[in-house]
Amino acid sequence: MADFEQHFIQSADGLSLGYRVYAGDPAQMPLICLPGLTRNARDFHQLATLLTAQIVVAPTIVSVDYRGRGTSDRAADPATYNIGTECQDLLLLLDHLKIDKACFIGTSRGGLILHILTSVAPERIGCVIFNDVGPVLEIQGLRDIQSYLTGAPALAGWPEAVRHLKSIHGQGFPALQEDDWQDLAQSIYVDRDDRITADCDPAIGRAFATLPLEEPLPDLWAQFDQFADIPMMVVRGENSTLLSEATVGEMQARRPRLRAVVALGQGHAPLLHVEPLARDIISFLNSVTGD
Template structure:
């Protein structure tokens, strides 16, 4: 990995990875996730686009914020804009997984001039209540398993309804992105546990409850949506309303996947390729 950092306007060092040439595609991960979740795209998209990945504040290899209240969509959207400024990019397409898709919607509403298109990975303007409750149960908590192998085995048992057929070997590859093994034994989070406090504080204020306004801002752009057929975050009903409001958006529903698809599925890769074909070419003189 060619890891780089930039410094935000409030002094945090955030990590990013920038590789390839051509149309820039910025990958934004889920709530507790980091850029490693997009490792599955490095080979399939090599030579296809300029692939940029970032770790939000408090996640992965980025600095933790001393004020957990800054773990919010609007601050994180501003961090994205500051990364684009740092890279000298006037515009970028976004592939947003879960939280990353919400940030993309916020950018479409607040900074539309910086976007060329958006892919939403298993997220929409309505977040399923069952899925949200499930997320609140684990955010900020260290898994009880002693190592990644044991955690991967547990994932096989715990996700048979949402991810049937996914092996322990596959789960090991993914959980190694989200947790680290301690030298003395046990696991540690690869994000700031204070993120749980931020979610509780934001839930209490009801911040950003109506995301349909943000979604409607995407009408101006090429849009694609990937949905896990077993998702408890993006429902079939919400997806149907999204299609009604944005009739030309591309859609792929991934069988045997919950929240979120891994993005190595053939249907997901085909949709990403089709989406890239809809993007306008780079203006002459733009950095590739």
């Protein structure tokens, strides 16, 4: 498995924010990995392991814990759990690491943060992989997320955690093998006080679970159009209810060089290290480095 170093910075409002660094060639543009709504840096460990081993000249990989997730502090004010504040936290991290430009992988919420980043600091974005997210979020997918966040229980042990994940996501993820489900459980949950619970501030899930979804959310096409003509890739889960084929088609119409890939046998959001998707990502990143 790839080795990483755990680090922390302090946010503008005094929170300790965690991130992992997988060391690579400093001459390469670094890769910044941004997880989903209630997820954390561990989501990208298996992918980082593959990339470190299989990219011709592997970049440094940085995997982020947003405020309230993983190793980062929980916020005293839950209102700061928003993509604008999280984008500012990201800029703080880039400045701290002296990263002028990076390639980004944005899973779900991570992709939304990138839409904000391109509005405030487009020069920092060298390439993008959107993981099952785009400028339009389908209301059914948002309702599906609400459903499983609303019913998130504390679990008695890791086998129960795996069974719980399969009961929620099994139909949408037939491509996953048993070890994938176990890895997924270990990335989402943490053993705290002899109970297995989601590794994030419960306030994040509660706020999203009460989001009114009678009408679609505003789209982000104006922000998407501000992305420079950079290498771009979008991954759509074959069984995703959040990112539609129509939205991917419109993204390609606006950015003809955008590479679109379907994660077969996966829903929202695809595990990026599962084959053959991992090979597509490696091919894309190799093309970006020119090797």
